[in-house]
Amino acid sequence: MTTTDTWSTSTDVAEHLGRDELERLQLWWRAANYLSAGQIYLMDNPLLEEPLRPEHVKPRLLGHWGTTPGLNFVYAHLNRAIRLRSLDMMYVIGPGHGGPALVAAAWLEGTYSEIYPDVAQDHEGLRRLVTQFSFPGGVPSHVAPETPGSIHEGGELGYSLSHAFGAAFDNPGLIVPCVVGDGEAETGPLATSWHSNKFLDPATDGAVLPILHLNGYKIANPAVWARIPEDELLSMLRGFGYEPYVVEGSSPLPMHHLFAATLDRCLDEIAAIQRRARGDGHPYRPKWPMIVLRTPKGWTCPATVDGKPLEGSWRSHQVPVSDPRNNPEHLRLLEEWLRSYRPEELFDAGGRPVETIREGNPVGERRMSASPHANGGHLLRGLRLPDFRDYAVPVQAPGADKAEGTRVLGRFLRDVLRLNSAQRNFRVFAPDENNSNRLDAVLEASPRAWVAETEPDDESLAPGGQVMEILSEHTCQGWLEGYLLTGRHGFFSCYEAFAHIVDSMVNQHAKWLKVSRHLPWRRPVASLNYLLTSHVWRQDHNGFSHQDPGFIDHVVNKKAEIVRVYLPPDTNTLLSVSDHCLRSRDYINLVVAGKQPEPQYLDMESAIVHCEKGIGIWDWASTDSGGDPDVVMACAGDVPTMETLAAVDILRGHFPDLRMRVINVVDLMRLQDEREHPHGLSDAEFDSLFTRDTPVIFNYHGYPWLIHRLTYRRHNHEGMHVRGYKEEGTTTTPFDMCVLNEIDRFHLAIDVIDRVPRLGPRAAYAREHLKGKLIEHRHHVRTHGEDMPEVRDWEWPS
Structure with missing residues (x-):
């Protein structure tokens, strides 16, 4: 590991960039920062061609500034590396509310205007760009799907690094720089995802370059990772299997030299790791490089506001200058801040980025905002799939095997x-x-x-x-x-x-x-x-x-x-x-x-038809002979289906004249009506299956209220009695789990007796028999520790 002090005293680092390259980086960064701040604040006067007035400022100020300048800084340097090394890169950022940064970058690269022609690289496009941000009918404040070059929204923190590694798997030509915010680093998912390097093969996969961005604060509290002593922090990162390089500072020009030198070293190491793995085929786990970047929170914003620290403080996390529309001093401070980027040097009279900035961009699909990897459908090829019919389980008769x-x-x-x-x-x-x-x-x-x-x-x-x-x-x-x-x-x-x-x-x-x-x-x-x-x-x-x-x-x-x-x-x-x-x-x-x-019920051809329908009557289990049923026995899920069929078997023995219709549901969304879900049945289709007034006993895999929710608009909803999981469980036998939640065959058969009026008093003996079976079951499992043989060995009668 090379420390900040060692780097900063190195002649090579101090003069790492040529004058032209340094100017390109600094201008690009200033432009990205200006556009980012403009998106948070402005709805007009985007180039400050006249004094800033309250009506130029949005009435509602939304967005996050604190992380944004650091993200812009990294983006500018990655662009330089892409240009000089002809790299394919995709940028993933954990601080999702750094949305202004990635929108600004996509606009500066021209990608944004190619996708959204109304947001052109001109004065009117620039006005649209700043106005649309966190504005009704516009774009979100975070890195949403609308943002070119993104696959990671970041609305919730913790997933950037695992997304980055997922992108790198089987993408040997791709490098994925991933900025992990110090707030995000506190989450459990992020903590585990550091270990993704144990699964990344340098011979067949791409590379992930983690950039841990420590700017010190979250919304209102210090960031834990930013307060860890450096020796502990670096020991932890080495323990994760990385070689960390620290870049720290606040003065832009030295930071450009330092970060460029560090990035170049990391990319050289990545290239060497891949050459070794792909050259000699020797499998090994390398020490992948990573960067620890320390910059001030809200870097380049005003130093103070209302007499309190701003840059480098948690106060810069969201909207640093909070009330420029109503507070003249805030308006003055905002204008002074925006003019500090000298927009007249960044954009020409028509609103286009000046040539030096445009020269800082990669071209075509090398632009990170235009990477085809970030719009994966462009690269997607269909799978070659074997014929699933070749794996069919033979079914001679329903339930026999x-x-x-x-x-x-x-x-x-x-x-x-x-x-x-x-x-x-x-x-x-x-x-x-x-x-x-x-x-x-x-x-x-x-x-x-x-x-x-x-x-x-x-x-x-x-x-x-x-x-x-x-x-x-x-x-x-x-x-x-x-x-x-x-x-x-x-x-x-x-x-x-x-x-x-x-x-x-x-x-x-x-x-x-x-x-x-x-x-x-x-x-x-x-x-x-x-x-x-x-x-x-x-x-x-x-x-x-x-x-x-x-x-x-x-x-x-x-x-x-x-x-x-x-x-x-x-x-x-x-x-x-x-x-x-x-x-x-x-x-x-x-x-x-x-x-x-x-049990297996359907041969392959019957299974295909049943799955394509999503729901259907099992005529081989039904006894209504195509007429009006006395009861509809519906089921969804493998165990509920088995218990429903066992209940039907019991009822057929007790009531040979009982007309039962058995309906199995494979596609749960078929229950919803067609106005609510593309797979939903029409009311006519639903009524033909479930009837308008017949009692329905529905045995369902999950929580029963979901079935009620999906069918509440149906004609026969009032006639539905749904059994499902009702938060009863323990360590017990498989059938006892069904009994505890009353989805078992005996409870289902009793439900039918209780809901089919014509069975009347003649069902009393059957009901008593079923109650006795439940008692017998309870004593049996508590004595023998297994289900009754008649349950365990039950088969659908052939």
């Missing part, structure tokens, strides 16, 4: 990996659960990615692996998002209960997709595909902490155009659904399926 759905799916995913190994555009992600989730066949096609130390007893660990496992749902999700948004495909399996760990990340990704789908220049990207398994009804051994199906509810809260939820009841439907999800674009696909041996 059992299979482990996810184990079969693992063989399908194994061959997806094999077919796409040459183009390296598909990875499988899991938080240390691929084998537990019975997807271990994927390891026949690829080892787990791993460049850390290995022991003789380790299995399936190697550099360049396409199977990504780290015990952090946050990091897996971040990697996958970065991978998808840069034009590749992926699959994420997770224990159902712990998918909630990435709830906020799903929020961010869903919002990104919603906005980007309505931007013509943003091309569709591969869908984010989840498999939730080890689910609530088969977590009897792990107990209550592992029993939660609520991730479905969270996903369904997102916009209908984005989310899809599938509950395949058996293996062949799981294969059909998974193939569909891997082919889709711009969705969040949620598939919920168990990993335990379960």
